[in-house]
Amino acid sequence: NAGVMQNPRHLVRRRGQEARLRCSPMKGHSHVYWYRQLPEEGLKFMVYLQKENIIDESGMPKERFSAEFPKEGPSILRIQQVVRGDSAAYFCASSPAGGGLSTEAFFGQGTRLTVV
């Protein structure tokens, strides 16, 4: 059973470009969470999605950021018109349907975004 898969592992974008980060949850998991870790900081919640639904996006910046988790395929975190401050490690976690995160959450290895 493959774990949570994130790709790419590393992504370099120039200011103003778009960044797309992908997350394939563990098999059988239908809940996905995105977190961001800025340098020297902890993990900050961004968004919680179930298939075709955004459940909680209270941690998402209001502009330029969007997330989706379609019926088929991976969850996508999209950042438009990237700026240097978007440089961070972005982690995805998944959990089983209805399980929430009250048990262990499984994290992917992250995508390190660098904006130059």
Added chain:
Amino acid sequence: DQQVKQNSPSLSVQEGRISILNCDYTNSMFDYFLWYKKYPAEGPTFLISISSIKDKNEDGRFTVFLNKSAKHLSLHIVPSQPGDSAVYFCAAPNNTDKLIFGTGTRLQVFP
């Protein structure tokens, strides 16, 4: 508003001795707590958890203690090993099941 706080950014411990990592929280509604371990360039991995109905949970070399009245928990690692060197995050799920993380403590275990 930092609901989960880890006030020590780093800790250095000699191999074989006890490592104690601390975590404080402000939200009295939190009823479940988790510790995650993170190596560089990897995602966090679950280590141990504790429910608020308990005050201690032990798993091998790892023990988590919970003091609800003080809103404080701690992770004890004994004996510490060099492979334990990593960043440790304390976390708690809120009422919508999103995990709130602390800022982490970097543990270094030296020979």
